[in-house]
Amino acid sequence: MGLSVFLAAWSLLCLAHNVDAQVGKNGVVGFGISMWEDLCCQACHDSLSALYLNCTTFMSMDEMGGMGGMDMKKLKRDDMEMDMMGTTSDECRASNTPWLQTMAYCIQQNCKADGYPADKQATCFSNQALAGASTPTLQESLPTAAPTVELAADAMWLNETSLVNAELYYSTHGTLGEFARSEYLHTRYSLIIYLVTIGIILVCGALTQITVLSPGLQKSLQNNGFVTKLRSTVFMPALFGSRRLEPLPARAGYLPGRSLSIFIATYVLLNIVFSAVDFKSFQPNVYFSSKGYEICAYVGNRTGTLSFVNMSIAILFAGRNNPLIPFTGWSQTTFLTLHRWAARVATLQAIVHSIVYTAAFWQPGYGGASEYAKEAAEPFFYWGIIATIAMSLATAFAFLPLRIIIYETFLILHIILVVIALAGCWYHIILHYGYDWGYQVWLYLAFAFWAFERVVRVARIIYTNRLGDSKAVVEAIPNSDIIQITVFPRVGWNFGPGQHCFLYFPGLDKVWENHPFSVAGWRRKGQTLPVVSAQRRRSSTTNESTGGGDSKDTSDVTATTVAHEPEVVQDCVAVRFFVRVHSGATRELQKRLFACSSGMMEMSVYTEGPYAGHKATLQPLLATDTVLCLVGGIGVTTALGFIQEYTSANSRRGESADGKNRSVLRQAKRFILAWSAREMSLIEHVKQNFLIGVEGIEGVEFSFWCTGEIPAGEKEEPTNGAEGLSRTAEAPPTRGRMDIGSVIRSSLEPGHHTTVVVCGSGAMADEAAKEVVKCVKDGSHVDIVEEAYAW
Structure with a gap:
């Protein structure tokens, strides 16, 4: 799939060749566009084209509308004291x-000295002297006797057959x-x-794909x-x-x-x-x-x-639908890092471009x-100034604290500035050069990558939601700032580990906002997945049995009862997410949830995904014997x-419908979950709703740590590092921090x-x-898969 990016880029160059043919020259300079196909002929033409003929x-100057229409290639006539301007048509020449x-x-004389054969001389004579006409030919136009009078350097008229001014020809040709x-x-x-940037990525992706197809080679x-x-x-x-x-x-x-x-x-x-290299000067x-x-x-x-x-490369790397991600197995975090560096380089080059063209006006003359x-x-x-300023602001405002603190504001501002920058670049080029030199082809690539990303996003939403929600x-998970969301998508996904999905909440104020959430679990059609947590069901049962009265034994975790429990649909596809509440949409979601007496609510969502979970990303797991999941907090979702x-x-009841995703862990014989979280309520919630059912599976082991405050009356237990692996999810958590090194070595x-497999904070992953x-x-056979996100 990664190869498709290179092919798409090359196809765009070819498409630009055809599109530009309608409005200008084709391709880019050196590939479809030649600045001057016949340099000596062009030099002859430009040395003579400014001269008046009979x-x-x-x-008058008023009729001409001033000097704005003069060709930059013609010699300046600033010293002419004339009120009249001449126009020499192709028919006249x-x-x-x-x-x-x-x-x-x-x-x-000059093209022969440059090694041009006679037929090429004839062709370029037709193009330059006759504007493409076939008659008269070069041979028919040659004078019977060689001219002897050389034009003066400041000549204004060509009234007789002459020699081109040698100095002027030399200067023009050079x-x-x-x-x-x-x-x-x-x-x-x-x-x-x-080629180097995308080529290195494609080579890395090809090597990864080979190892995916051959686990034996991987070992x-x-x-x-x-x-x-x-x-x-x-x-x-x-x-470092x-x-x-x-x-x-x-x-x-x-x-x-x-x-x-x-x-x-x-x-x-x-x-x-x-x-900075290969710049030469020719003077005069x-x-x-x-x-x-x-x-x-x-x-x-x-x-x-x-x-x-580099702007087009930056836009390619920014997309969540970047086809290089599944091909290489590199995470979106990796490509976002590359995106930022490509954008920085593009911005610095735009600034240098602006500075040197500004400094040029202060050069002698x-x-x-x-x-x-x-x-x-x-x-x-x-328009060029506007583009440079917009690029500079987009890069400056992308610093990490802003991305973390007000991400949605950053994102909207970033998109607006990039759109302004692209528009400015387009008008900067088209208004100055038209379509003649192919500079716009590089912008076509940027536009194409941008459009591809947006179109695929919309297509995903339409496909997974079928034009509906x-x-x-x-x-709400009691005593925590974590929410569990169970979505019933209209279209079943190809579910697998390591995936995440973007959710839109049309019932909230900002319907355009979307957030990525890791998939915690899924149910395919015909399977059973309770919609309501085991804790909440037990809470409801307890309250019913006591007639709804107060219970002295009821803890804070089970204090909220369920007023209405949605029906469990056996044949409906479902997928679960855990969401830690931050500012913005998730905070608003929590407020509305707290307003419900039952502590739960039904709502409409739009799904976009799934993303990630590619075989290339999970390639180290294909031939592994032991899987160790190091988990921190909400990372348990992954x-x-x-x-x-x-x-x-x-x-024994493994799902044959798993297909290719099922093969990711087919070699594993041991699975260890080592999880550290600060909320005891979250640990108990996951135990009761996700882990109890896997206790009988051979090779599954658990170890838990709780780093939160110890409730009054509870005895503190010291951290025991990697000790305490248990085959039952009922094992009590150890108080304190996990010793990651000991856990790995054990x-x-x-x-x-x-x-x-690391699912936690950046510090834990590092x-x-x-x-x-x-x-x-030390010689151990160990690999790592990082399921961590960096802003």
């Missing part, structure tokens, strides 16, 4: 003997050649950025000393220390892992090098009055083009502030999906492969990864 027509003979002789070389390099380096690689060395020194460790998914101090951001940092460093270094130059302005123009065009390229003000008033110029039962998968694959067995690296260095 058939030139003249109009095709019938003018001095023009035809001078052009023919210039092409024959200017065009250097400008074209620079433009070709812009495209070449842009394609290298694309061989695990036993290979060189691969083990790479895993313990490059692929698994943090760059142990921080990877835990934010840096003061929430300054994240420090990517070592292998990801190497990839990012390579990407950034390529962009720095390609933004017919485009640029000074060397400084010329170099500024080349650097500005290079950084502007690369900025477009240019008017400084007055000329800059005049240029900045042009629509193409101020899904019903859900929402229940762990419960793996428990259901394990029990389904190992129970799960290892000689000759067996262990995969650690500590687990550090301990796994130590175990790998």
